[in-house]
Amino acid sequence: MFGRIALVGIGLIGSSLARVIRREGLARHIAVATRSQSTLKRAEELGLGDSYTTEAEDAVRDADLVIVSVPVGSSGEVAAEIAPALKKGAILTDV
Template structure:
């Protein structure tokens, strides 16, 4: 088996998009470690029951420590608050991206908090369903998207 692309990927938010990413990361062996953060203890518990990650926390700052890739999967209005929280824990050389459905507002919220040496690459999943939560995700969500 080939070496994983990343040592550690942190998923901040574990709804439909975040849980789908966790599943495809695991299936494709893209990371040695998947760290999951979400504010809701019940959502975090469910993510753990589903085996979506390797570590779980309600503290986003804790999840992103030493992560090579950080994917912010929160409602777009919360992006700035999350960015401010995780900024001190982001390591130099890390890639920070988001899966928000809008870009101008998310960039305006996140960019001021990105430390020097961290690569912010705004993203958009171009995929989704009407369902939400960690149970709604599936590894094939992004195929042919």
């Protein structure tokens, strides 16, 4: 089990991952980040996470596992945004 998993991007893939992580008890805390306020609101209504933000760096701070699920064209920008906030030893992956 992970202490904190951060999901950056909570579209179809990210939300599917959130549901499995929650159902299987893979994290004590699920942090959700997305740029869209309406998507963030919907994720919260669905109970996909434990905390919600439009600032990806806030979600990844102190995360043991970071899963980035954004369009390929946004990956570089997101990586640059979250890199300074990643904790040492965190696992970073994309889908």
